[in-house]
Amino acid sequence: MSPVSTSSSRLVFDALKDCGVRLISALPETWLVHLIRMAEDDPETILVRLAKEEEGVGISAGAHLAGVRSAMLMQNHGFLASVNGIVSCAQLYRIPLLMMISYRGEFGERDPWQTEGGGVTEDLLRALRIPFAYLEDQEHVARRIHKAQTLAHSANKPVALLLCRDLMWEEG
């Protein structure tokens, strides 16, 4: 039984759909496995599996200009891999992005290789002036996703939601 929370993934996916998201780009990581499967199984959602997360910035930018709301699913290291695209495409052109970033390398992380990226994630978001919020509890998931989407569109800028361990990982 996977310790990645199916119920939390369902809440996240349903909230994204409820926000009008019709295209999801994704590069898998452990915490996103159920979310990606839900996107794949949903006939109303276009799932674009990427080779590298930065492509998702271009894809989402194109989708936005073409009138389609999208979300990016990636690990925080994928966010690191996307930085130039975020700055030079989305920020430069004032294009909203909804970035769902799984927050690895933080408190509770057992994989050593995640910890360096975990340590810089928030500072990098702040340095790039990307508004972000935490998704830590099922109680606020839908509300925070809606508010993130609202801000992304009113500001015409990328906004990030950090999918935290307490939300995504089920363990005693």
Add this chain to the structure above:
Amino acid sequence: MTRLEALGAIHGRLDDKIVVTIMGAVSAELQSIGHRPNFFYLQHAMGLASSMGLGIALSRPDREVVVFDGDGSILMNLGGLTTMARYKPRNLVHVVFDNESLLSVGGFPTATATGSDIAGMAAAAGVPRTCTVRTLDEFTRAFDAAVQARELTTLVAKVDAVGPAGYVTDLAMLENRFEFQRWLRQH
């Protein structure tokens, strides 16, 4: 052939298509021939023109999408060829103007100057239709064939390493971005 000649030869066919270009000479030269509200110039995120084209093609299956890319740009996003090929939208034509150099920063040779083959890489990535053309006649015929085939195509056009006198045009980036979005909304 020059890139300017190639763009000029097909400019009239672009009125009903959604066009995304990469930065530098491609953008400046297309504008010098004639800007249209359905043309978007991606002025800095190298590599992402093809990804933007894919996002637009998937979102607007009712319209033909043409990407004008460069060798320097696509070399920065080779993985994107596999993503394009994975979803193979029928309404996407990916043109790569290959002048074997990064022209606007001083003319440094790219890897295509020493044998790297973009069309070959696109084919190996799974793009269903690929070709490399060297003359204006070959280019216009290949472009028309790609549009007519209704199948994802990467069309590499080998062009001279020449470009415009300047790269900053009088169309502001944000003006272009909002006008393009509005055109897409209305058409």
